[in-house]
Amino acid sequence: MKIDVITLFPEMIEGGLGSSLIHRAEEAGLVQIRPRNFRQFAVNKHGHVDDYPYGGGAGMLLRVEPLVKAIEEAKADARGSKSLTILMDPAGEKFDQAMAIDFSTYDQLIFVCGHYEGYDERIKPYVDKEVSIGDVVLTGGELPAMVMIDATVRLLDDVLGNADSTVDESHMGGLLEYPQYTRPKEFRGEKVPDVLLSGHHENIAKWRHQQSLLKTAKKRPDLLASYPLTEEDLAFLADHAIYLADQAHSKD
Template sequence: MRIDVVSLFPEFVAQCAGFGVVGRAVERGLLSIHGTNPRDFAEGNYRRVDDRPFGGGPGMVMLVDPLRRALASARASGDGPARVVYLSPQGARLDQAGVRRLSSLPRLVLLCGRYEGVDERLVRAEVDEEVSIGDYVLSGGELPAAVLIDAIARLQSGALNDAESAAQDSFEDGLLDCPHYTRPVEHEFGAVPDVLLSGDHARIARWRWMQALGRTADRRPDLFAGRTLSKTDIALLREYQEGAVASPDPSPAIAGPVVGPERG
């Protein structure tokens, strides 16, 4: 997969591509990341890429033409069509389903805004979709682009040393992940739950699923909206909340409509 990032700080892109899972995906030829600077396509002695907004107000707005040329150059740098994604607070909030969808594409061009944003005419003419990583404002689109690249890299086949890691992450099945433990078994902060030491894979799987359900009810009950739970799931949630497995903040929401209808 190829990702081109249109940014005033392409060195930031290079830094992101050099570490961890993203760096490994690049080294293994699973992902290629390239930066394009709109300033290289600006005209005049000052290579200006922004100007004051019409209508007044603070800040500056990025100009159409340097961005247009930069996007055209990024598109032409690889084979086949590329989907242009603008990292913007006005975009649809990124979730794991969105990451999976974008990760399945052969090419992406990520547009990183700065200042007060990008001239709306450029967005309407050149952008395929807008994506937000949360309801807050950053100084530019570079950090959201790095977040998206990292999430996409994890889903490239062969990027992770253990493919099961991605399959068991939070949100992959629509729930939060279960808690994890490692050595030592005994510690001043507590002991590892006995079930994880039992060697009984069926019991361990049941405990992990109960924890995932319970943690989601405690911390993100909104993730149950529209989800159909089986009778087994509901029973595990009740067991979790009744204290068979400790829960720091039992949520009453599981008894209400948030869990959705039962499934046989």
């Protein structure tokens, strides 16, 4: 996969993604991350890429010409590939695990990182998707882009080294991940649940599923609204006086 990041601060991308699994994935040739400084397409010799907004208002807007030229250059370098151009925008669609999975199916991703007060609206026809990491405004799009890149790259084949590593993670199957334990068996009076030491794989799988249900019901009950709960799941949650009472309360 080729990932282009259109930014005024390529050093942020290089420093932020130049270590850990992402760096190893680059070294292994699984992904190529290319920061592109769109200041090279500045509109004058002073390197200006922004200007005052028509109609007045605070701050400066990024001009459309440098951004579009940078996008076009990135696309030209991967012509014929399955490509997606993503605009970092606090008003965009909220990023989630399903979107990361979708991103991981592309040959090329182009992230466009804004700065200052925002973009000239005429950038929109040149992007495929406008995305946000949540209801928060940051100084630039580099940090959200890095979050999305990390979430996406780790899904690529061979990046984690174990194809099963992502299967049971939070949000992958609609539930939060179950609690996990390692050595020692006991720490300050807190013991590892006996079922995990039993070696009985069916019971372990059942316990993990039920713990995922409990964790999701307590921390993210909204996720259960779209999860296909079975009669057994509902009975289990009812036994713990969780979720059903919350659902009844929400209808009052």
